[in-house]
Every structure is written in structure tokens, then in C-alpha cells.
Amino acid sequence: MDKTIAVIGAGTMGSGISHVSALHGYRVLMLDAQPGAVDRAREMIAGRLAREVEKGQMTAENRDAVLARLVPGTWEAVGQADMAIEAVLEVMDVKKDVFQRLDRALPEHAILATNTSSLSITEIAATTSRPSRVLGTHFFNPAPVMKLIELVRGEETSDATVAEAQAYAASIGKETVVVEKDTPGFVVNRVLMPLFIEAMRIYEEGIASKEDIDKAIKLGLNHPMGPLTLADLTGLDVDLHVMDYLYNEFHDDRFAAPLVLRRLVRAGRLGRKTKKGFYDY
Numbered sequence: 712m713d714k715t716i717a718v719i720g721a722g723t724m725g726s727g728i729s730h731v732s733a734l735h736g737y738r739v740l741m742l743d744a745q746p747g748a749v750d751r752a753r754e755m756i757a758g759r760l761a762r763e764v765e766k767g768q769m770t771a772e773n774r775d776a777v778l779a780r781l782v783p784g785t786w787e788a789v790g791q792a793d794m795a796i797e798a799v800l801e802v803m804d805v806k807k808d809v810f811q812r813l814d815r816a817l818p819e820h821a822i823l824a825t826n827t828s829s830l831s832i833t834e835i836a837a838t839t840s841r842p843s844r845v846l847g848t849h850f851f852n853p854a855p856v857m858k859l860i861e862l863v864r865g866e867e868t869s870d871a872t873v874a875e876a877q878a879y880a881a882s883i884g885k886e887t888v889v890v891e892k893d894t895p896g897f898v899v900n901r902v903l904m905p906l907f908i909e910a911m912r913i914y915e916e917g918i919a920s921k922e923d924i925d926k927a928i929k930l931g932l933n934h935p936m937g938p939l940t941l942a943d944l945t946g947l948d949v950d951l952h953v954m955d956y957l958y959n960e961f962h963d964d965r966f967a968a969p970l971v972l973r974r975l976v977r978a979g980r981l982g983r984k985t986k987k988g989f990y991d992y
């Protein structure tokens with residue numbers, strides 16, 4: 712594999728996407744606007760790979776090869792990429808700015824993918840000169856482990872672009888579903904957010920403890936994690952952002968964020984950095 716992928720954003724999702732892509736032979740250019748973010752992401756990935764070596768799941772040579780493929784990138788170097796995946800903040804203007812830069816930097820054959828978990832692909836694509844080459848590739852957290860990528864078509868996404876994204880997904884060991892209509896939340900988050908909301912309301916109403924709510928869904932529905940634990944994993948600020956976006960788009964109470972969530976997110980922003988989730992309180 713001699714393909715190069717540019718991953719813009721080195722947060723949880725960007726580093727997970729970089730990790731799984733490098734693991735499967737891609738050279739990955741990692742970019743992040745925040746100084747030090749790429750180094751921190753590479754260290755985190757190195758730590759995970761080291762544990763795999765310790766467990767005998769990977770050789771030290773393979774680990775070194777994977778790490779060597781994770782390259783801190785620059786916007787000039789993005790010109791070498793065959794594909795770019797954007798995983799920056801879920802803020803439309805930030806994404807549009809990244810896509811305009813990608814459009815200028817990437818070679819003509821490259822596809823431009825966004826890991827947005829809910830925003831409009833069509834709106835993002837419209838800021839580029841090649842909307843047919845733009846699509847959503849929605850990974851799930853933790854990206855190296857979770858099997859699915861939702862491929863989301865914008866209004867103008869071509870069949871060839873979807874096929875190339877399917878080939879990329881298969882090459883990194885992922886399954887895909889195609890979301891044919893660019894709609895808020897796609898499939899998974901449209902189903903997941905009401906589940907989170909109902910679990911949070913049950914907690915808010917004192918109907919059961921957070922531990923018992925999670926236990927009920929884990930054992931009663933055979934989910935690997937309860938919804939409150941999962942909401943902590945995905946990040947309460949991200950969850951609130953997605954709910955508010957869905958609520959504004961659909962004008963439907965199904966997506967109305969519970970007050971307890973808003974309260975916890977505000978408390979987190981007040982600098983109480985160690986308190987970020989349901990299980991920190």
C-alpha cells in the first residue's frame with residue numbers, strides 16, 4: 712500500500728482514524744491547528760501499540776513500521792495525499808474553512824471526507840470546487856475497534872466517490888452502510904441520541920441509579936456498555952452539540968437535550984476538568 716491519507720484533526724476521532732489507517736499500511740499525514748496535538752496523539756497511539764506488543768498481538772518491527780507511517784503533516788504536504796479525512800470540531804464554519812483549504816491543497820483525483828457525526832455533507836461540499844468528490848465517512852469511537860463506517864452522500868456525491876470510500880473502508884477492515892439522503896444524525900446518531908436522552912431523563916427523574924440504568928440496558932438488551940457510560944465515552948459536550956443540532960433541524964422533542972446533560976457540560980466548562988461525565992459525579 713503506497714497511498715497517503717491526510718487526517719485533519721488529532722483529537723479522539725482523528726487519532727483513531729490515523730491509527731487504524733496506518734495499521735493497514737497507509738501513510739498518514741496528521742494535522743491539527745493546536746500546537747502539540749499531533750505529538751500527543753502519536754504518543755497515545757504509540758502507547759496503545761506498545762500494549763499490543765506486550766500482549767504478543769503485534770511484533771516490535773510492525774509497531775515501528777506503523778509509527779513511521781504516522782507523519783506530522785503540513786498544508787503543503789497535503790498535496791501528496793490521495794484522500795483527506797477531516798475530524799475537527801463539529802462547527803460548520805470551522806469545517807468549511809478546512810474544506811476550502813483541502814480543496815486548494817489536494818490533487819485532482821483525491822476525495823474529501825468528513826467525519827462529521829451529524830452536519831450536512833451538502834453544505835460542507837458546497838464550499839469546494841468538487842462536491843462530487845466529497846462525502847461523509849462517519850467512524851465510531853473507538854475508531855480502531857468499531858467495525859462500522861457510515862458513508863454519507865451529499866446531493867452531488869458521485870457513485871465513484873462512494874465506491875472509492877467503500878474500498879478504503881474494506882482495506883482498513885471496516886464494514887460500511889450507505890446513507891443515501893444527507894439528513895441530520897444519519898442513521899446511528901438519529902437512533903442513539905433518543906436512547907441517551909431517555910436514559911438521562913430516567914436518571915434525572917430518580918427512577919433508577921445511573922449504575923442500574925446502565926446495567927439494565929447492558930444485560931437487558933445485550934449492549935456492550937450502558938447508555939450513560941457510552942455518553943461519557945463519546946463526550947457529553949459532543950452529545951449535547953449533536954442533540955441541539957438535531958433539535959434545531961427537526962424541531963422535534965425527541966431530540967431535546969435533558970437539563971442534567973446541559974448542567975454537566977456547563978460544570979465541565981467551568982474548569983472542573985476532572986469532572987466530565989456522569990460517572991465523575
Ligand code: CAA
Binds near residue numbers: 759828852900936949
Ligand atoms: N483504541 C484502540 N483500541 C482500543 C481502544 C481504543 N481507544 N479501546 C479499546 N480498545 C481495544 C482494547 O485494546 C481491546 O483489544 P484486545 O481485545 O485486542 O485486547 C479491545 O478493544 C477491547 O477492549 P477492553 O477489553 O478494554 O474493553 P471492552 O471489551 O469492554 O471493549 C469497547 C471496549 C470496545 C469500547 C466496548 O465496550 C464497546 O464496544 N463499547 C461500545 C462503543 C460504542 O458504542 N461506540 C460508538 C459510540 S457512538 C459514536 O462514536 C458516534 C458519535 O458520533 C457520537
